[in-house]
Amino acid sequence: xxxxxxxxxxxxxxxxxxxxxxxxxxxxxxxxxxxxxxxxxxxxxxxxxxxxxxxxxxxxxxxxxxxxxxxxxxxxxxxxxxxxxxxxxxxxxxxxxxxxxxxxxxxxxxxxxxxxxxxxxxxxxxxxxxxxxxxxxxxxxxxxxxxxxxxxxxxxxxxxxxxxxxxxxxxxxxxxxxxxxxxxxxxxxxxxxxxxxxxxxxxxxxxxxxxxxxxxxxxxxxxxxxxxxxxxxxxxxxxxxxxxxxxxxxxxxxxxxxxxxxxxxxxxxxxxxxxxxxxxxxxxxxxxxxxxxxxxxxxxxxxx
Amino acid sequence: xxxxxxxxxxxxxxxxxxxxxxxxxxxxxxxxxxxxxxxxxxxxxxxxxxxxxxxxxxxxxxxxxxxxxxxxxxxxxxxxxxxxxxxxxxxxxxxxxxxxxxxxxxxxxxxxxxxxxxxxxxxxxxxxxxxxxxxxxxxxxxxxxxxxxxxxxxxxxxxxxxxxxxxxxxxxxxxxxxxxxxxxxxxxxxxxxxxxxxxxxxxxxxxxxxxxxxxxxxxxxxxxxxxxxxxxxxxxxxxxxxxxxxxxxxxxxxxxxxxxxxxxxxxxxxxxxxxxxxxxxxxxxxxxxxxxxxxxxxxxx
Numbered sequence: 001x002x003x004x005x006x007x008x009x010x011x012x013x014x015x016x017x018x019x020x021x022x023x024x025x026x027x028x029x030x031x032x033x034x035x036x037x038x039x040x041x042x043x044x045x046x047x048x049x050x051x052x053x054x055x056x057x058x059x060x061x062x063x064x065x066x067x068x069x070x071x072x073x074x075x076x077x078x079x080x081x082x083x084x085x086x087x088x089x090x091x092x093x094x095x096x097x098x099x100x101x102x103x104x105x106x107x108x109x110x111x112x113x114x115x116x117x118x119x120x121x122x123x124x125x126x127x128x129x130x131x132x133x134x135x136x137x138x139x140x141x142x143x144x145x146x147x148x149x150x151x152x153x154x155x156x157x158x159x160x161x162x163x164x165x166x167x168x169x170x171x172x173x174x175x176x177x178x179x180x181x182x183x184x185x186x187x188x189x190x191x192x193x194x195x196x197x198x199x200x201x202x203x204x205x206x207x208x209x210x211x212x213x214x215x216x217x218x219x220x221x222x223x224x225x226x227x228x229x230x231x232x233x234x235x236x237x238x239x240x241x242x243x244x245x246x247x248x249x250x251x252x253x254x255x256x257x258x259x260x261x262x263x264x265x266x267x268x269x270x271x272x273x274x275x276x277x278x279x280x281x282x283x284x285x286x287x288x289x290x291x292x293x294x295x296x297x298x299x300x301x302x303x304x
Numbered sequence: 305x306x307x308x309x310x311x312x313x314x315x316x317x318x319x320x321x322x323x324x325x326x327x328x329x330x331x332x333x334x335x336x337x338x339x340x341x342x343x344x345x346x347x348x349x350x351x352x353x354x355x356x357x358x359x360x361x362x363x364x365x366x367x368x369x370x371x372x373x374x375x376x377x378x379x380x381x382x383x384x385x386x387x388x389x390x391x392x393x394x395x396x397x398x399x400x401x402x403x404x405x406x407x408x409x410x411x412x413x414x415x416x417x418x419x420x421x422x423x424x425x426x427x428x429x430x431x432x433x434x435x436x437x438x439x440x441x442x443x444x445x446x447x448x449x450x451x452x453x454x455x456x457x458x459x460x461x462x463x464x465x466x467x468x469x470x471x472x473x474x475x476x477x478x479x480x481x482x483x484x485x486x487x488x489x490x491x492x493x494x495x496x497x498x499x500x501x502x503x504x505x506x507x508x509x510x511x512x513x514x515x516x517x518x519x520x521x522x523x524x525x526x527x528x529x530x531x532x533x534x535x536x537x538x539x540x541x542x543x544x545x546x547x548x549x550x551x552x553x554x555x556x557x558x559x560x561x562x563x564x565x566x567x568x569x570x571x572x573x574x575x576x577x578x579x580x581x582x583x584x585x586x587x588x589x590x591x592x593x594x595x596x597x598x599x600x601x602x603x604x605x
Contacts, residue, residue: 023509024432031479032438034415038476039445045456056458057477074433102350105343112344119351121592125584129556130577133563134361137570143373145360146482147451177354214309238449241540259451259541267545272455279452286449304384 004132050276056266060273067277075137077278079253080261083168087257088236090172091179096228098176099183100221104213106184107191124181132245135174136161161247165252170244171255179235183228190224226297230290237286258282315370365389365574372570389579390569397550398576401558405537405580408474408554412536415478416528423479424487425513429499439488446481450542458545472546473554477536478493483528490524530591537584555580581582 013022050067054060071077106117123131139146139160147157160170194217202212239261243249249264258278266275360379362371365388367381392398426432427439457476458467466472494517502512518525543554553561559576566572 006461021432024426024430024435027426027430027513028423028435028438031419031484032442033474034419035442035477035484037480038440039448039481042453042456042460043448045459046452049455056455102344105346108340108343110340110343112347112454116347116351118589118592119355120347122585122588123354125534125538125588126358126581127538127540127556127559127584129538129559129563130581133559133573133577134357136362136563137364137574138357145379177357211313230570234449238451244540244544262451263541263545266455267458272459276452276455279449279455281450283449287447 007051046279048274050189050280052273054272056270063273064281065113067274068281070274071277071281076253077184077254077261078256080256080258083255084237084257084259086168086237087172087175087239090169091175091236092229092232094172094176094234095179095183098180100187101179102184103187103191104217106188120184121181123178128178128241129245131174131178132242135170135242135246139170142223162251164252166246167251170245171239174246175236175239175242175263179232183232186224187221190221194220222297226293229293229297233289233293234286237282237289253274349603361574361577364570365578367571369569369571373568385571387574388569388575391569391572392576392579396558396562397553398558398562399553400551401553401555402579404441404470404473404552405555408470408477409533409536411474412477413529413532415474416483416532417525419479420483420528421487421518421525422513423484424489425491427484427516428488428491429496430509442481442484448487454542454545461546467546467550468548468551473539474536475544477532477540480532480535483532486528486531487521487524490521494520526591526594530588532585533584550584 050063051064052060053063053067098243102120106113106120135199138144141147141157141159144160146160150157155269161165161167199212199216203214207215238259240263243255243257243260247255249260259282262275262278262282265271265278326448351356351577363379363381365385366386368383368385368387371378371382400432423442427435459474461467461475466475498516498520499512502516539554539557540556540560547553547557559580562576
């Protein structure tokens with residue numbers, strides 16, 4: 001590309017332009033190749049796969065939009081989507097709403113703050129596999145400590161992950177345990193960036209603690225909130241690992257979420273074309289939800 | 305500020321050492337918050353609820369199975385035993401899986417630290433044609449969910465002969481758009497003067513990068529380390545797809561598999577969990593003081 005631009009320039013001048021270009025590209029090219037090569041290129045490939053009825057061994061025949069039409073009348077996909085949305089609706093607001101007061105409290109210069117911070121952040125680094133095994137243990141209906149505690153305080157024992165009506169709720173609780181650390185860290189960082197003068201000025205003007213929180217702190221945290229809602233939503237829509245290590249979609253398919261269904265379709269039943277179409281459906285769902293969140297937070301900024 | 309927790313035992317051990325939590329003190333904090341009791345009131349129960357499962361996991365790992373599989377379960381071991389640890393390290397492929405994950409994570413981390421900081425610096429400081437477009441292209445990739453990429457990446461890796469090798473597990477982790485972004489934001493926040501002085505003294509670009517810039521980037525590199533290890537060490541869905549023979553399993557796959565095979569041997573399962581989790585917890589504890597600071601310069605606020 002440099003050559004075509006520099007045809008009429010003297011060789012020395014050309015060399016002077018070429019060197020910074022080469023240096024710059026030398027720095028960024030390796031990472032760019034890995035990132036773009038392993039995402040944009042396969043993304044296009046996946047789109048082409050979704051137009052064929054491949055079985056993971058052969059490419060299959062071109063079927064146009066048939067896979068996408070099949071998705072619309074697939075009752076299993078519909079119920080998986082329902083489960084994913086239920087999980088998302090509970091997990092995203094839950095993690096953000098719990099994360100904020102934790103961050104406010106963690107921002108105070110009090111004793112034991114290091115201990116508190118460590119306890120709240122550490123579950124975030126525990127893998128979904130380890131979390132799942134631990135959850136199976138804690139929520140085991142017979143021997144688990146959860147039922148032992150319920151019984152100790154005189155409440156009835158529960159089936160937890162083995163009860164279709166409760167399994168998804170238990171998965172949300174487990175995810176909150178592992179997933180609140182991120183909102184807490186992000187809010188903590190954002191709180192530390194709010195200029196002191198802003199809250200002090202509001203106090204001097206006679207605002208109560210609640211008013212300072214509601215009208216000074218919350219608006220300042222809006223970008224963090226938008227980021228967190230989008231990030232947690234993406235995480236929630238892509239739920240897989242925890243389901244795989246706890247319920248495997250059971251009982252009665254009550255925890256079969258979109259990605260679990262996609263995994264079964266593509267890698268257990270080898271419907272790679274259909275799997276690719278479902279993946280694109282998830283992609284579109286993610287884009288829609290993120291755009292709505294962004295639009296909503298921008299609108300809020302304009303009216304605030 | 306949090307070094308007291310870093311220097312001590314791992315967090316689980318930290319709480320077992322003093323099972324009765326220290327009482328919150330409202331007096332004695334001078335010039336601090338208006339209502340410290342409120343913060344304690346929120347944090348104390350939350351911290352205990354968050355720590356409890358990990359404490360119990362740790363205790364269970366040292367319990368004999370007869371203490372666990374009974375009703376009601378014992379909360380404190382009748383005696384401590386290393387039986388669970390002995391079993392995972394002698395009867396299963398566990399050591400192999402652990403070694404596999406160490407290899408995958410080490411390669412992923414090396415790739416991330418080198419490639420992302422080089423690219424981050426290039427995008428932040430160097431002027432070259434196509435820079436804006438390339439950066440936009442790299443950032444655009446964060447929108448594509450991994451689920452879209454799984455099937456074609458599987459096919460591509462099969463054609464390359466990578467399927468069922470450790471390479472399949474680490475190649476996708478060699479660099480990430482998030483890492484490039486994080487490092488770029490950090491380099492943008494550094495003052496240029498130091499680099500300019502070094503350039504005038506005759507240092508090359510690469511020399512400036514390795515001798516001046518990277519040593520200053522320690523907080524960002526610490527954060528990148530945590531995020532990369534979190535991803536590479538804990539990944540489950542991709543190895544499940546790309547790896548099939550037991551000798552090539554990662555530790556997360558191993559945990560998930562032997563949870564099914566040994567579902568009543570809780571002490572072995574919890575020992576396995578503990579050994580698989582501790583390395584990340586330690587990395588996190590060492591790096592956490594850099595965390596909050598890095599979050600704010602990266603613009604996530």
